[in-house]
Each structure stands twice: as structure tokens, then as C-alpha cells.
Amino acid sequence: MSDYIVSARKYRPDSFGALLGQDNIARTLKNSIKRGQVAHAYLFCGPRGVGKTSTARIFAKTINCSDPGPDLDPCGKCDSCQSFEEGRSYNIHELDAASNNSVDDIRTLLDQVQIPPQVGKYSVYIIDEVHMLSQQAFNAFLKTLEEPPAHAVFILCTTEKHKIIPTILSRCQTYDFNRISIPDMMKNLREIAAKEGVKIDDESLHVIAQKADGAMRDALTLFDQTVAFCGTDVKYADVIRNLGVLDYEYNFSLVDAFLAGDYAKSLLLFDEILNKGFNALHFLGALSNHLRDLLVAGTGGLDALLDQADSLKPRYLDQAKRCSVKFLYDALGIIGECEAGYKLSSNQRLHIEYALMKLSFLVKMPSAF
Known part of the structure; x- marks a missing residue:
């Protein structure tokens, strides 16, 4: 079995400092942790591939980390951090609302919320694509979202904020994520290419960043596709031919x-x-x-x-x-x-x-x- 890991997973941000193009959001979340003002519900909304779920994971790791760094980055060494990295954390839970959108799925989650965390201070529930929940599921969620147990933190992520019912919006701190700028994406891709030993010019990087349309995850996927086609010496002519871009x-x-x-x-x-x-x-x-x-x-x-x-x-x-x-x-x-x-x-x-x-x-x- 191959040990290959796609770039979007391999270079996924694991600290606030590594987040791309979301400086204001990172600063606000870090300040809330410093001041002990962690809210019980957050809504992260914005286009696909801009770091909503990654930010939710970093925030969840940080508030449960027993020894965060001076810049509030998770230490990666405590029991909470290690259990999360190994996929066995009992206090950071992720739910994909696209495939678990019924009222029964939410009721199961709410039963789980009552259990206090085994390690760390908080039980964090990250609900991705929350706009996919049914109307009945939203209604079942309302009371717990308004008055959750002290140890529970909900982070809702969505690409379609307009589909979230107003009663949910009013119970959450809302953070709007920006599209990643082309210069930021090019800089990040250039650094990743250097780490991977890939030679690529700025014109090729610009084509990839422009085609990604503000989504860093898409840019990394296109970068992998380009390297698979061109090898470690990437030329502009090969990039536009592979990605179907007009010269x-x-x-x-x-x-x-x-x-x-x-x-x-x-x-x-x-x-x-x-x-x-x-x-x-x-x-x-x-x-x-x-x-x-x-x-x-x-x-x-x-x-x-x-x-x-x-x-x-x-x-x-x-x-x-x-x-x-x-x-x-x-x-x-x-x-x-x-x-x-x-x-x-x-x-x-x-x-x-x-x-x-x-x-x-x-x-x-x-x-x-």
C-alpha cells in the first residue's frame, strides 16, 4: 500500500499561525481563549476550501491543550493533542451533516453532549455542512444550542449561510471566512513546491491559483494533478495543457x-x-x-x-x-x-x-x- 498523502491533507494547517488569509479570525479566536471567553456556539461560514474545518479543529485542540505555546498553538504532546492526532479523541467530535442530517442523528448527538470530557476542559462538536440538516433536526438542536452544558462547545461550518434558520444564527458567534488571495496562494504553493522538490515558475503558480478561485484546497489538488502530469520540473505550457486553460x-x-x-x-x-x-x-x-x-x-x-x-x-x-x-x-x-x-x-x-x-x-x- 502506498504511503502517498495528497497535499491538501499533508499540508493542512495545524496551528493558528499556519492559517492562510484569515488573520482577523485567528486573532479573535486566540484573544477569546486568552481572556477565558470561549463561547458555547460558533458559526464558520464562507466558500469551500478556505479553512473553516481546519480552523475549527485548531480551535478545538487549543482549548483542550494542557500546555499551549506562547502564540496559543497546540503543543502536540499532551494527552488531548495526541489523542486527536491519532483519531481517538473522546472530547473532539466531528459530524458530517450532509450524511447525518435527520432528527435522530441530532438526538444521538445531544445525548452524547451530556457526557463530560474525559481529557481536557471541553467537549467540542464540529458539525460540517450544517445547512444540510433537516428542519426537524434544526428544531431539535435549538434548545441545547441555547443552553448547553458548561463543558460543551459547538462549531458549525457551512458554505451556505443563507440556509441556516435565523434562530440558529442568533445563538452563534458568526465568522465569515474570506477567499484566499492569489498572491497568498502562490506564496503557499511556492513553499510547498520547495519542500516537495518541485521546480515551478510563477506563471504556472498563477494559473493554478487563478483556477482554484480562492480555495486553497482546490489549489493544492490542482498542484498535485500538475505534478502527476509534469513531474518535478513543471513548465507553463504543460500546466495550461493539463488544466485546460487558454494560453x-x-x-x-x-x-x-x-x-x-x-x-x-x-x-x-x-x-x-x-x-x-x-x-x-x-x-x-x-x-x-x-x-x-x-x-x-x-x-x-x-x-x-x-x-x-x-x-x-x-x-x-x-x-x-x-x-x-x-x-x-x-x-x-x-x-x-x-x-x-x-x-x-x-x-x-x-x-x-x-x-x-x-x-x-x-x-x-x-x-x-
Whole structure:
């Protein structure tokens, strides 16, 4: 049997200091422990893969740790910490509400709540995907959540806060987790790549981070997939081929063609993109994002909004200098209209080709006209 562990598990945060992009939440939770103000119910909400369950585990370990560090990190050596790491803890319990969502499951949990912890101060109950509980299960949970035993702490985790009933929300301290920024994800991936002996450039890291859409767990999964495909020497061309990402060179070439009024070249580039198997709507999305980035790059004071690898920023600045704001504004309007009418069109390819011709005529009309 293989000893391989996926990166999302191997590099899962195990201390407040290791949490990525959630500094305010980590600070608040640490302060509540320092001051002895541990609440009886917490609600962690936010997108997938941003550290909700990891934070719940770290918090549960810390409040039960007999010798936390100066920065309130679990010691990893006491009986409570070791039993949790070995999966035999009797005072930190996890329930997946997606598969245990009936009223009977909650009643079983509530019976368990009455039992005091064997080791440590608290019995912590981490309920993941809590929005999946049935209405009857929520109702059965209410009274205990309002007046739990002194030793009980509930941590509810969800990606869909709007599905939690108001009576549950009012009984919890709510923490909203942020999406992880692209620079933070790139920094974390770079450190992990160094530990794993993987050579990877910033452009490849940026593609992985951008495709992960703010979820560090997704980024680590994509990183593993990339390493499986490329080996320990990762190249940008291999990454975009493996992850099905459109090469940014196409967008730069298309905008150059629009500026030159070369509609023939834009149609040939579009044909090449389709022949590589890319979805036409994804192509439109990538092109509109590129135009948006050009607008940001060419406008003073908006540098922070340009989410691109440092090696690419000079190219965006260079092309942005050749694009007027009116051109970019009109181009974004044409693409928006094209996207809106795409599904209704009886000839979708022609629909996009017509939009590409309109984009090519924004700056320079052909002489035959």
C-alpha cells in the first residue's frame, strides 16, 4: 500500500499561525481563549476550501491543550493533542451533516453532549455542512444550542449561510471566512513546491491559483494533478495543457489584431482555439477578463486590481498603452452582448465571429468599406 498523502491533507494547517488569509479570525479566536471567553456556539461560514474545518479543529485542540505555546498553538504532546492526532479523541467530535442530517442523528448527538470530557476542559462538536440538516433536526438542536452544558462547545461550518434558520444564527458567534488571495496562494504553493522538490515558475503558480478561485484546497489538488502530469520540473505550457486553460498569448494576439483592424487574423485565432477543444463561452470569458485587466493596467491607481503574475504585468502595461479607454469600453460591451445572445443563436460560431469582426472594426475599418 502506498504511503502517498495528497497535499491538501499533508499540508493542512495545524496551528493558528499556519492559517492562510484569515488573520482577523485567528486573532479573535486566540484573544477569546486568552481572556477565558470561549463561547458555547460558533458559526464558520464562507466558500469551500478556505479553512473553516481546519480552523475549527485548531480551535478545538487549543482549548483542550494542557500546555499551549506562547502564540496559543497546540503543543502536540499532551494527552488531548495526541489523542486527536491519532483519531481517538473522546472530547473532539466531528459530524458530517450532509450524511447525518435527520432528527435522530441530532438526538444521538445531544445525548452524547451530556457526557463530560474525559481529557481536557471541553467537549467540542464540529458539525460540517450544517445547512444540510433537516428542519426537524434544526428544531431539535435549538434548545441545547441555547443552553448547553458548561463543558460543551459547538462549531458549525457551512458554505451556505443563507440556509441556516435565523434562530440558529442568533445563538452563534458568526465568522465569515474570506477567499484566499492569489498572491497568498502562490506564496503557499511556492513553499510547498520547495519542500516537495518541485521546480515551478510563477506563471504556472498563477494559473493554478487563478483556477482554484480562492480555495486553497482546490489549489493544492490542482498542484498535485500538475505534478502527476509534469513531474518535478513543471513548465507553463504543460500546466495550461493539463488544466485546460487558454494560453494568455491568444488574448494578447487577438487584441493586437483588433487594434490593427485585422479581422482575418482574429477569425483564424478563434478557429485555432476551437480546434484545441476549448469551449466558446470560456473563450469569451477569458477575452473579457483580458480586456478588463488592460483597463485596470492602463488606469493609474488600480495596480492592486491587476491579479497577474509579476512577469506578465509589463506586457499588460505595454498593450494597455496602445488601447484607449473608449476602445476597451466598447469592446467589453460587444463581448457582453455576444455572451448574452450566445445560447439563443442558431449559429453560435457565426455569432462569435461576427462579434470578433465588430471588435476588429472599432479602431480601423477595412478600406473596402
